[in-house]
Amino acid sequence: MKPLHYLLIFFLLLTSLLFAEPTFYYNSNFDRGDVVTVLVSDTNEYHTLELVNSFNEHIASNIFFPLNLNNFKGQAALIGLESTLKAGVYTLIIKKDGLVESKGEILIHENLFKKENISLNYDNTTLRTSTNPKITSEAVFIHEIYGTSRLFSVSGNKSLTIPIKQGIYTSWYGDRRNFIYTNGESSGSIHSGIDIAAPFGTKISAGYAGKVVFSGERIITGNSVVIEYMPGVYGIFFHLNEYLVTLGENVTEDTAIGTLGSSGLATGPHLHWEIRVAGVSVNPDSLLKSGLIDNSLIISIVDSYTAE
Ligand SMILES: [Zn+2]
Structure with a gap:
């Protein structure tokens, strides 16, 4: 090669290093209640992810965190899609140091949810219509936890497991509920x-490794446990007979976090199992299929590497 060619290759390498934009990977079709996962194989920079609607109004946001899997190293950010969102096109905005780094569109479908009528007895009617300020302060306190995204690295990508293997679903995510009170009114x-x-007393497992960020008694949800799985991603367990973990404890997916009961506002022994992503409750069923970090997305990225 002539010296000029070396110079040209050097110049091309230099410009590709200077102007290379990171590639952000995400799926583009979602149901309400799904989780949007955005991955970037850039280990040096930290960004934030925001979702806005077609009027450019803020819907949700979360931070990127370091992700270290066997087949993918980089960063990830997760956003939950509320079950009440209007179907349509939304925009993902990826920011670095407050400036827009990349934008992309996603489509949210109008999937439907079940309708339910629930008749409450006198005690549960009293609980649900109570104006006790402690109920409000407990709600404010726990929503502050749900809205917190603490930055830490995540490694491994075990799938999310159901907290009770032999249970029966009695109510689903996103159900539109109508509570009927003893006085005939409803809400x-x-x-x-x-x-x-x-059965009462059945052991409940954490479902995914994490740290206990709440374990205690609440008026409406009874004995309750909240586990932080990933930055801004929480597993929530309500109406326990007893909780078996303490604040700050690290758990694995198999750790028994409590036993099934009917504490708080419950019409019978059951576990209320919830997952929140950046403050938004999402459909645990869709995460059981995809994994907390969307496995299909990881596979498609690995495939795109090998195709090059
Ligand atoms: Zn429930």
Whole structure:
């Protein structure tokens, strides 16, 4: 090769190093209740991910965190899609140091949810219509936990497992509920998790490794445990008979975090199992299929590497 060719190759290498933009990987079709996962194989920079609607209004956001898997190293950010979102096109905005680094569109489909009528007895009517300020302060406290994204690295990508193997679903994520009170009045709400019925005292496992960020008694949800799985990603367990873990404890997916009960506002022994991503409750069923870090996305990235 002539010296000029070396110079040209050097110049090409230099420009590709200077102007190479990181590639952000994500899927583009979602149902309401799904989790949007964005991956980037860039280990040096930290970015934030935001979702906006067609009017450019903020819907949700989360931080990127270091992700170290066997077949993928880089960063990930997860955003939950509320079950009440309007179907349509939304925009993902990836920012670095407050400046827009990349944008992309996703489509959210109008998947439907079940309708449920639930008759409450006198005690549960009293609980649900109570104006006790402690109920409000407990809600504020726990939502502050759900909205917290603490930065830490995540390694390994075990799949999410169901917390009770032999349970029966009695209520689903996103159910449009109508609570009927003893006085004949009623009020609506949307179910933020899945209810699983099983014998009283059945052991409940964490489902994924993490750290206990709440274990205690709450008026509405009874004995409750919250586990931080990933930055801004929480597993939530309500109505326990007893909790078996303490604040700050590290758990594996198999750790028994409590036993099934009917504490708090419950019409019978069941586990209310919920997963929150950046403050938003999402469909645990879709995460059981995809994994907390979307496995199909990882596979398609690995395939694109080998295709090059
Ligand atoms: Zn529930």
